[in-house]
Amino acid sequence: MEEKLKELIKSAVKIDDIEPKIEFPQDYKNGDFSTSVAMVLAKREGEKPLDLAQKIVSEIEKIKPEYLSKVEAVQPGFINFFLSKEYFSSEIKNVLEQKENYGISEKHKNKKILVEHSSPNLFKPFHIGHVMNNTIGEAISRLAKFSGASVTEISYPSDVSLGIGKALFILIEDGEGKLDSFPTLREKLTYLGDCYVRGTKLYDEDESVVQKVKEITKVLYEKTPGEILDLYNKCKEINLSYFKDITKRLGSEFEDFIFESEAGEQGERIVRENIGKVFEESEGAIIFKGEEKGLHTRVFINKEGFPTYEAKDIGLLFLKFERFSPDISILITDNQQAPYYSVVLEAVSEINKDWKEKTVHRTHGRMSFKGQKMSSRLGGVPLATDVLDVVLAEVKEKSSELDVETADRVAIASLKFSILKSMAGKDINFDPDTSLSFEGDSGPYLQYTAVRANSVLMKAKEAGLEPEIIQTDTETGELEKMISRFPKVVSLAIEEWAPHHISTYLLNLSQTFNSWYGSTKILDLENSEAKYNLALTLATKIVLTNGLNILGIEVPEKM
């Protein structure tokens, strides 16, 4: 529809250099769409904005296509378009016919999109902070699917680093029996996390440890067979299986992993091949000077001859394009890494332009745990599953009759939506008492609305009433208008890779539906328009379900 209106404007007024903007007015009384072209053009044309708008309107009225019921020019120079009732009922019809495909765009049709997110450190437990990355990453992946592309989700687990060498040093000191003595996976994970912290501390405090840690790290980089490598692989396996479990519970399935150790090898090779061209030696290290580009210098291979995170990321880029040849490669990290990553991309652009140009880096804020409740209830930074269990308990407290699976869906909805409802980028101070909610702007509210709509549909079916698009006498209501906006909201979210636009829209849709629900008796056998109202109810349920699906939130049958 947007495109049609643009064409209509272009046929009414000659503009070749600018694209007329079509937007949703804040208030429905200002039309279903509006444009500000007249105000933009006024000065150039030497006319008053309102006069020009008036002229454009009279040109449009000469053509006046069927889908338009009214066009008007108003102060200070807006042109408002009112669409016909037929347009909206045909749009509702589209929803009912396309079902789970309603809203899918063709923006990236026939393209391959690779999304990397949720990359864990295999010696640090997957804690609640990682849920933020996973939630946003998963939403962006699903958004990519809604853009018509074929999407591959991968993760980049960190499996070699000096930090891991430090953790392993403690594990060796403690003896392998210590690890085995913990009966549950949960306890093993806590222990591994603890080793990481202890190792880091000891490394800073005790110089005699430094050399030993470096030797262990060397074994990891060079994959020297032996007891150290065996122990290391065992730990890697433990954390990886936890990672797979928790991300699956949250709704993510990764098609593949690229390990940091693989990326390191490739990265080191590529950096060494480009010494003198892109990189240079300085104080025994291999660096990239970013100052001329307004960036800063970073080390890619350190004095010890090991690739740093920077070189590994170059290797990662190489492997991503080598294995998947994506048209767009998206990665999700926290915003702390933004300046660092621009240096990597700048360096890489001199090796392979595509790698920089096809890469999209979306960042998000960080989660902190300063809330008193959090630390007293869970102690320190909790594992993702621990937080979910706390939320789950609250859900069950609220409605005890829910089965486990449904309660888990509601808990996850609450957690995920608290992250997705606002723009990614800001830090969240996570506190289950204030960050999570089941009412108002919340995930469970959206689920409730869809479940409620579904419940009416079921009852109607029992009464022998089916949804149907029929001619009605009532004017187009806000609900039809709101439902019809979904495809445009999806394209905006894809354009910016910003899932929160979907969240904002779903809240609006739910409010509109619930408000309509409060004033409309849907299941009314006396009402000749009941079938149409059921069609609106079904369309609402479909759009809510599709939108929540993008956010990675499932709608239960009942709740």
Added chain:
RNA sequence: GCCUCCAUAGCUUAAUGGAUAGAGUACUGGUCUUCGGAACCAGUGAUGGGGGUUCGAUUCCCUCUGGGGGCACCA
């Protein structure tokens, strides 16, 4: 010190340079002969300070204040 991001009701926040700055929460009052009250309706309440660009600025530019992040061998 240099570079960057951020600042909107008490709190959490929305707004591709557009119309009366939109929600939630909290607070106050109201709705239920109803298909699900995790709901609906109404009220109180906001763009950090100062300049500038523009027909029009929460949005762009400058500056001040207050916060976050980055700046050579961590990831």
